[in-house]
Amino acid sequence: MDIKEIQNLIKFVAKSGASEVKLEMDDVKITIRTGSDSNEVTYVQQALPMQAAPMPQAAPAAAPAAAPATEAAPAAPAADDNSKYVTVKSPIIGTFYRKPSPDKPLFCEVGDSIKEGDTLCIIEAMKLFNEIESEVSGTIVKVLVDDSSPVEFDQPLFLVDPS
Template identity: 65%
Template sequence: MDLKEIQNLIKFVANSGVAEVKLEMDDVKITIRTTLEGNVSETTYVQQIPNQPIHHQVVASQQIAPAALIPVPVVENAHYITIKSPIIGTFYRKPSPDKPMFVEVGTTIAKGDVLCVIEAMKLFNEIESEVAGKIVKILVDDMSPVEYDQPLFLVDPS
């Protein structure tokens, strides 16, 4: 089991709402404990390598952004289009602190309009709309960390 699979497992457990998960395979044992808020509080990774002693490694204490834990009701938002983050980084609603917001709730947008900026590794990436419509809801707070594929906006295409 590689590190990427373990990180995906941690994210899944944090979003599932369970308190503890133990996974034991042939030579790998993983225990993930979460708090009531869904934050991963402890992850223990144990791997037995043949002819060597068992070693323990705490892989991550990971905080899940509160915006990532807010469920979007499927039934009432079924006709809305969700615009998701294409990268991991920090979400900004303005091009700079002294400039106005790119969009607000109720703003009519066209395909190609800049909706926000996501900073990743000191690079500011403009996120453009792939649909035309009206912004119904902004799902992330300004200057918040975002994950890949995290919902950012709900757009009414009608």
């Protein structure tokens, strides 16, 4: 089980309203508890012969959750510097894709003119591919996310010049 699957499981449990979920597989034991005060506690244990291995396994699980928060902070001042641009943000958590499939062309590139309703990208969330459409007409000024990268809710994806 990789980090993305664990993160998706945590999100699913949080949305489901369950107070506790335990998952045990051959080499992984996961317990997710949610409380009424909306605190989430997650325990991840990797069953390995060495005792030091569970601690490093828990650290990477926490690191990806912290990394998007630090990435989102620098993006906000960039949007302030370019106040004449409209920022297209991610409506969901998932994986950002610029093409409908690996052998197809990009939905849009820097300098492309777009209209309201044009598909800008796809975000995959829990094996569902969600087309993200433009809410404004204009020109793509900057793509803020790399292809096949994880994105968070409300993370800036594109800068669009509406003029």
